Amino acid sequence: MTEDRQSTKCRLLDAAESLFAEKGFENVSIRELAAAAEVNVAAVNYHFQGKENLFHEVILRRFVIQRDKTLAALDDLLTETDGHPGVDQVIGILVRQHMEGALAGPGSASFLSLMARQMQPGHSHMAGTFFKEMVAPVYGSFSRAIIAARPGLKQEQLSWISASIVGQIHHFIMRWQKRQDLESDPESLQIMLRAFPPLGFSLSEYSEQVTEHIIRFSTAAIDGMYPEVTP
Numbered sequence: 001m002t003e004d005r006q007s008t009k010c011r012l013l014d015a016a017e018s019l020f021a022e023k024g025f026e027n028v029s030i031r032e033l034a035a036a037a038e039v040n041v042a043a044v045n046y047h048f049q050g051k052e053n054l055f056h057e058v059i060l061r062r063f064v065i066q067r068d069k070t071l072a073a074l075d076d077l078l079t080e081t082d083g084h085p086g087v088d089q090v091i092g093i094l095v096r097q098h099m100e101g102a103l104a105g106p107g108s109a110s111f112l113s114l115m116a117r118q119m120q121p122g123h124s125h126m127a128g129t130f131f132k133e134m135v136a137p138v139y140g141s142f143s144r145a146i147i148a149a150r151p152g153l154k155q156e157q158l159s160w161i162s163a164s165i166v167g168q169i170h171h172f173i174m175r176w177q178k179r180q181d182l183e184s185d186p187e188s189l190q191i192m193l194r195a196f197p198p199l200g201f202s203l204s205e206y207s208e209q210v211t212e213h214i215i216r217f218s219t220a221a222i223d224g225m226y227p228e229v230t231p
Contacts, residue, residue, distance in 0.1 A: 009047045011037040017058045066101035074141045088219045090145040098169045099207045172210040
């Protein structure tokens with residue numbers, strides 16, 4: 001792809017991510033997308049064969065990178081530990097990859113807003129593809145790694161464990177995003193900071209503190225509920 005074509009495609013992806021996050025897939029027209037990207041309307045069909053494929057590429061552009069990094073890190077951990085990782089090591093990979101993917105880099109806020117819209121009732125466009133291509137592979141790899149760390153866990157237990165960890169991750173990510181939204185409302189921001197002082201940290205320190213908390217909290221919960229059985 002030539003540099004001009006690549007530039008046009010990137011501008012469309014950036015514009016689409018921002019507009020879809022703000023308005024939702026259904027409420028954004030191809031004409032709006034083209035205007036925001038400063039390209040002609042035909043460019044949307046030329047590069048993406050329509051709005052739906054453009055939306056798909058917006059999701060894939062960010063999440064595939066995070067997915068593949070998570071899968072690779074879990075595979076590497078199993079190799080490095082000869083298939084016997086620690087529970088905390090497995091949890092640490094999942095948490096760090098999610099926190100870095102959600103909070104690091106330009107455009108993260110828009111992408112989080114976009115994903116939040118997709119998880120709401122009535123905004124399920126491409127939900128099947130998202131769960132099949134993104135969520136299922138990570139869940140499968142994480143489950144195998146946790147079982148390697150704590151053999152004997154049942155499927156129902158794995159479901160609760162993964163849901164709990166991911167729920168914590170999303171909660172702390174959205175707390176940070178809400179903190180950014182309140183920059184223009186100092187009084188409300190101070191109330192939030194008094195309720196949860198870590199939100200006053202730098203982004204890197206906040207991310208590290210949250211990661212360490214989730215690892216310790218979740219590992220302790222698993223140890224307490226599903227203790228390791230010594231042969």
